[in-house]
Amino acid sequence: MTITHTISEIAKNKLCHSCGTCAGVCPRNAIEMQLDECGIFIPIVKTELCNNCGICNKVCPSKEFDYSKFQKKIHGRLPEHTLIGNFISCFDGAINDDLIHRRVQSGGFVSAILCYMLEKRIIDGAIVTAWDYHSPLKPKTYIARDKNEILHAAGSKYLPVPTNVILKEILKTKAKYAFVGTSCQIHGLRKFEDINPCLSNTVILYIGLHCHCVYSFHFIDHILAKYQLKREDITCFDFRSKNWRGWPCDMRLLLKSGKIINIPSNISRSLARGFFSTWRCHLCYDKANEFSDISCGDCRVPSAYGKPTLAEINHNTLGRSDIIVRTKRAKIIFDRFLIETEYKVQPANHKSIAQSLKISEKKIGSSVAYHLTKFICPGLPKNSVHFSFCNMMNQWDFFALILSMMNTFWLYISRLMLKYPFYRKLLVIMPTSWLIKFYRITSKFLLERLHGNETEMNYQIKKSELDNKEQLSRGEFF
Numbered sequence: 001m002t003i004t005h006t007i008s009e010i011a012k013n014k015l016c017h018s019c020g021t022c023a024g025v026c027p028r029n030a031i032e033m034q035l036d037e038c039g040i041f042i043p044i045v046k047t048e049l050c051n052n053c054g055i056c057n058k059v060c061p062s063k064e065f066d067y068s069k070f071q072k073k074i075h076g077r078l079p080e081h082t083l084i085g086n087f088i089s090c091f092d093g094a095i096n097d098d099l100i101h102r103r104v105q106s107g108g109f110v111s112a113i114l115c116y117m118l119e120k121r122i123i124d125g126a127i128v129t130a131w132d133y134h135s136p137l138k139p140k141t142y143i144a145r146d147k148n149e150i151l152h153a154a155g156s157k158y159l160p161v162p163t164n165v166i167l168k169e170i171l172k173t174k175a176k177y178a179f180v181g182t183s184c185q186i187h188g189l190r191k192f193e194d195i196n197p198c199l200s201n202t203v204i205l206y207i208g209l210h211c212h213c214v215y216s217f218h219f220i221d222h223i224l225a226k227y228q229l230k231r232e233d234i235t236c237f238d239f240r241s242k243n244w245r246g247w248p249c250d251m252r253l254l255l256k257s258g259k260i261i262n263i264p265s266n267i268s269r270s271l272a273r274g275f276f277s278t279w280r281c282h283l284c285y286d287k288a289n290e291f292s293d294i295s296c297g298d299c300r301v302p303s304a305y306g307k308p309t310l311a312e313i314n315h316n317t318l319g320r321s322d323i324i325v326r327t328k329r330a331k332i333i334f335d336r337f338l339i340e341t342e343y344k345v346q347p348a349n350h351k352s353i354a355q356s357l358k359i360s361e362k363k364i365g366s367s368v369a370y371h372l373t374k375f376i377c378p379g380l381p382k383n384s385v386h387f388s389f390c391n392m393m394n395q396w397d398f399f400a401l402i403l404s405m406m407n408t409f410w411l412y413i414s415r416l417m418l419k420y421p422f423y424r425k426l427l428v429i430m431p432t433s434w435l436i437k438f439y440r441i442t443s444k445f446l447l448e449r450l451h452g453n454e455t456e457m458n459y460q461i462k463k464s465e466l467d468n469k470e471q472l473s474r475g476e477f478f
């Protein structure tokens with residue numbers, strides 16, 4: 001029998017999301033998720049246990065994720081709003097409890113709705129990701145069954161987490177769950193739902209986190225090396241804490257000695273995004289978590305704070321959540337949640353949310369990355385859709401596009417370089433301020449110029465799906 005493991009190829013080509021779906025569904029427990037040399041989790045197949053059933057290949061969202069098929073399956077239609085996806089209504093909101101608000105990442109929507117659903121017995125458990133009690137630098141996915149366990153998971157861990165390994169546990173029970181995860185994690189579960197429809201009676205609500213990228217685990221080692229710390233010195237590693245200056249949060253390390261190290265967000269985030277975000281994330285289209293039931297993120301719409309610009313907010317807030325209600329199932333639960341709790345919301349404009357989330361930057365950026373790397377990177381995922389912008393405005397846009405292409409190559413090379421210890425050492429030796437300047441020059445300036453005008457985007461589906469063939473020629477850029 002020939003054993004064909006496309007998932008091993010996916011991992012070898014640095015295309016794995018680390019979602020863990022393959023490991024979660026393998027009937028022979030033949031897949032183990034392990035950290036690779038680039039600092040992401042990849043599946044390792046124990047060939048002696050595998051019977052070549054092929055389920056892992058079928059559920060892998062990185063190999064293929066058919067956008068149009070799942071849009072129609074979940075929402076009944078293709079999205080009218082190509083940046084944000086199908087939705088019923090949009091809001092921004094915040095939890096009405098200062099203590100909890102300080103602890104959660106944004107406006108605490110995720111923790112609040114999970115607590116509500118548990119309290120009202122709509123679910124038996126919530127699938128969440130927290131730092132491991134025993135290992136404060138390792139995230140762990142588990143089933144939370146009370147308010148404390150939900151709040152323990154509050155806060156974003158910007159790391160690749162194989163959340164979907166939890167399928168092993170939840171498929172054994174008849175209980176009902178809500179799942180919290182990034183877009184790629186939800187893509188994996190949606191694909192499994194396709195071959196095992198019972199999953200939709202088990203996971204009754206997918207709460208999607210808006211997601212720009214995750215960082216390699218090498219980023220944690222980088223921070224430790226910069227501050228001359230050892231792993232065992234750390235009690236708490238908080239990617240984004242409100243305890244120093246409020247939202248939009250700074251990185252905070254709590255040491256066993258009691259010392260606290262605050263690292264301003266402009267440094268920690270630029271450094272992480274510029275040098276440690278994973279290559280796979282640069283190919284990802286789905287920032288707004290379009291296949292979840294309800295998605296949320298940091299609300300950056302200035303008007304939500306009663307201020308005209310974000311600069312004026314100046315950390316003087318605890319943050320809000322933007323909330324996109326996408327399915328009828330979510331709407332029923334969300335409406336009851338609003339009536340029966342003190343969670344405060346106000347309606348939000350979907351265009352403002354799309355703009356503040358910079359979704360076009362993500363979609364155009366990944367489109368550029370996809371089209372350029374398909375020549376050099378084997379096995380690129382098929383998702384049946386690409387985005388293009390139809391109105392290239394002026395020579396500036398063209399210039400920015402060329403530089404953005406060069407930037408793609410730099411991203412590709414630098415992410416692959418992470419596997420070499422000398423490159424990681426070089427990043428530690430280089431002054432952080434230089435790295436950040438380099439990142440801003442190559443990425444920020446160019447992408448902002450390119451995407452700043454929120455280019456109108458075309459949602460292009462497989463040729464066979466297009467009713468109107470004219471659409472293909474109009475605005476096709478690549």
Ligand SMILES: Cc1cc2nc3c(=O)[nH]c(=O)nc-3n(C[C@H](O)[C@H](O)[C@H](O)COP(=O)(O)OP(=O)(O)OC[C@H]3O[C@@H](n4cnc5c(N)ncnc54)[C@H](O)[C@@H]3O)c2cc1C
Binds near residue numbers: 129139155209214
């Ligand atoms: C990797 C990642 C990237 C993100 N990128 C963006 C972005 O670019 N723009 C934006 O607006 N928002 C982004 N978010 C979402 C944002 O950071 C908040 O998580 C979101 O606004 C929810 O806030 P909250 O106060 O409601 O959450 P909380 O009440 O604090 O709950 C957070 C929940 O997130 C879950 N969680 C944390 N880390 C992970 C993980 N790695 N995988 C799966 N689940 C996890 C926990 O289970 C917890 O239940 C990202 C989140 C993550 C995890």
Ligand code: SF4
Binds near residue numbers: 049051
């Ligand atoms: S082919 Fe089947 S048995 Fe083999 S690793 Fe994949 S899911 Fe497991």
Ligand code: SF4
Binds near residue numbers: 188
């Ligand atoms: S299912 Fe997820 S973890 Fe497994 S290979 Fe595919 S992307 Fe990677």
Ligand code: SF4
Binds near residue numbers: 182211281
């Ligand atoms: S950017 Fe996309 S691929 Fe990367 S973690 Fe987020 S959802 Fe997954």
